[in-house]
Amino acid sequence: MAMITLSCQNNSPSMSNEKNTQHTNNPYYSRTDTTVLNVPDAEWKKVLPDSIYQVARNKATEMAFSGKYWKFEGLGIYYCAVCGNALFRSDSKFASSCGWPSFFQTIRKNSTIYKTDNTYGMSRTEVLCGRCNSHLGHIFDDGPPPTGKRYCMNSIVLDFVPDKQ
């Protein structure tokens, strides 16, 4: 009987809140506060879903063609899924064959910060959130005009918010 009760609770109609659940335990998430955060990984581990934590703080990379935004074309703004920092507008997103969402410029100059990454025998530039210092992806020089840059991002660390009509 206990098992039946549990499964009934899991199916209770609370799905409308699903979109926000990943931030309810995260007191640092704000789409308006741009104060730079200095939160230790141990604290992020407590407040972030593990799937986000693995990419954002352990620099994991999601599988190509697996993320929710690589082929997505909605109009709006992409925010950092860790802290809510505004990162990209949809008009700087372009169709890339790499299998990850790709952008040619950030929404503000200091939306992101950069770090040399020499792991895996490659010399790459890592892209981190300018507010919470979370790993977002890498930047390459094979993007389209006007910048020639390709911000190759992990969908899981992006939060898309559509423009209001």
Ligand SMILES: [Zn+2]
């Ligand atoms: Zn962030």
